[in-house]
Amino acid sequence: MTEVNLERRRLMQACGAIGSVSMLGLSLNGQAATKTPGLPLSDYENWDMSAMAGMLRAGEVSPLELTDAAISRFEKNADLNVVAVNHFDMAREFAKNLSKLSISQRAKQMQNTPLLGVPFALKDLGVGLANTITTNGCQFFKDNLVEQNSTLVNRYQAAGLNIMAKLTSPEFGQTPTGESTLHGNTLNPWDKRYSSGGSSAGSAAAVAARILPSAHASDGGGSIRIPASHCGLFGLKPSRGRVASGPTNLESSMGLSVHHALTRSVRDSALLLQLTQGGEPGSRVALPNADMVAALTARPKKLKIALMDNHPFGYPIEQDSKDALNKTVKLLTDLGHIVELAQPTLPLEQMFKGMGVATSSSMLNAVQARELKLGRMAREDEFESLVWGHLQNAKKFTAQQMLNARAAFDQGGQAYAHFFNDYDLILTPVTTGPPPKIGELTLNQSYESFVRVVLKASPLCALFNMTGLPAMSMPLHWNKDGLPIGVQFAGAYGGEAGLIALASQLEQAAPWADKKPKLS
Structure with a gap:
């Protein structure tokens, strides 16, 4: 059977399992009906992706009306700076x-x-996306014309999604914010003085600002979950091998980086994962497909959840993140779940050293491929200072260091596998505190000053990239300044359906759909 036929068969199976999510009786719980005068489809901002699909099917709106409504909101919120490459005319x-x-x-x-x-x-x-530019947030790639679709993009298009733009990311996703020399600063819709989180910065800001109902995102160290936390969204990082990342790289950053989406509702995340899951030809790691949509209505059993309320390297957890955890623990226990302090013992030093080796080497590989295509060497002035330093370090790594990195990741995965014999899920903060202000996580600063700030943001999330486990950020708390503070749940390998089941239960018990940033 050809690859095209395999994809068609996979999609038909997914559609058969889904039917119509909007017919499951699920809704944007607690959604206050709001209107936006002066813009097309004034109710547009109340609709998630599943609702839009249902309205399109019923003929209540047209594809062009939805597209024009999205374009008008991109333009109205241009100061958030979410667009890296514009595909409005094509869309x-x-x-x-x-x-x-x-x-x-x-x-x-x-x-x-x-x-x-x-x-x-x-x-x-x-x-x-074939015949369009992907810049990777980097000046050296600013005119990087891509010749073929990624496997995931084929699946998005097979599902019917209308791709309108590429949204901002920092250079090679090397910082958990949306700041780059090439594209400028992406701002947080909840307060424009703050970062939207990253590296899926533009995706998070666009969905939080109700420009789009959902958007693609990727996560190599927290890049779905951190912006979800900072922007009040649902962000699920799938297990390694759940979503295809080829055909160019079948395992991005030695398996650290995976793809999925940022959404306002749990059901949209489940639907997108249902439609895009599955291996591709040559996949080294692939999971059997799971019924993600059915998990939305599967009431979780009484769960035993381990609470990890500390930072891997001893950084203090700020009160905002403690409040988010405490609120979540009460919610869980009120729902009948058991929460207790516990965590596995991990080879942390070796794991994080390995992460630096894997990410820098992956970046160097992409740069060298670009050099070969252009027929010239990259220049230092085409990169941000910290990224240039990473590239130079990567040239010195040995094969033994790469093997040591993979071994450390595997040891961490083994520790979690044993841990999940006793616990169903793990609950942690996403970051140590609220969103940082613009400028704190720029890639144009000294390495020492950057590390002091970034260690507050990434390590709690990165644990689950190195071990390949699924994890999600849930918007269950807002601080006194009105900024969202997410909490993270992680599960055993391949356990996305269990996470979705709990997320759906929590979304109904503590709905967030009525929370919307006040944009000028």
Whole structure:
């Protein structure tokens, strides 16, 4: 069977499992009906992706109306600086052609393409949309024309999503913020003085600002979960091997980096994962497909959850993050779950050394491929200072260091596998505190000053990248200044359905859909 036929069969199986998520009786719990005067489709900001798909199927809105509504919101919120590469004209042409079909014709097509015409965008890092530019947030890649789709992009298009743009990321995703020399600073919709988190910065800001209902994101050390926490969104990082990342790189950053999305609702995340999961030809690691949509209505059993309320390197957890944890623990116990302090013993030093080796080597590999294509060497002035330093260090790494890194990741994974014999899930902070202010995590500063700040942000998330485990950030708390503070749950390898089941239960018990930033 050809690869195309395999993809078609996989999608049809997914559509059969899904049917229509909007018919499951799920909704954006507690959503206050708000209108935005002066913009197309004034109710647009109340609809998640699943709701939009249902309205398109019923003929209540057209693909072109949704596309124009999204474009108008991109333009209205231009000061957030979320767009790296604009594909508005291409998206509008796609929507115009769809809108020429009759409602019954579109509904028939949506039996196999359930998100046909829903506005969407890609992160400007590590994915390819044929004949368009992916900059990776880097000046050396500013005109990097991609020749073929990534496997994941094929799956997004097969599902019918209308890709409108590539959204901002810092240079090679090397910092948990949205600041780059090439694209400037991406701001947090909740308070523009603060970072939106990163590296999926533009995706988080666009979804939080209700420009898009959901957007693609990737996570190599917290890059889905950190912006989800800082922007009040749901962010699920899948297990290693759950979502294909090829065909160019079948394991990005030696398996550290994985792809999925940032969403406002749990059901949208489950639906997207249902539609995009599965290996691809040559995959070294692949999981059997799971019914992510069914997990939305699967009431979790009484869970035993380990609370890890400290930082791997002893940094203090700030009161905002403690408040978020305490609130979540009470919510969990009120729902009948058991929460107790516990954590595995991990080879932390070796794991984090290995992470530096893996990420820097992956970045160097991409730069060298670009040099070969251009027929010239990269220059220091085409990179931010910390990234240039990482590239020079990567040239000195040995094969033994790469093997040591992989061994340390595997040892960490073994420790968690044993730990999950006694516990169902782990609860931790996402970061040590609220979003940092713009400028604190720039890649143009000394290494020493950067490390002091970044160690507050990434290590709690990175543990689950190195071990390949699924983890999610949930928006269950806002501090006294109105900034979102997420909490993180992690599960055993391949356990996304269990995380989704708990997330759905928590979303119903403590809904967040009515929380929306006040944008000027």
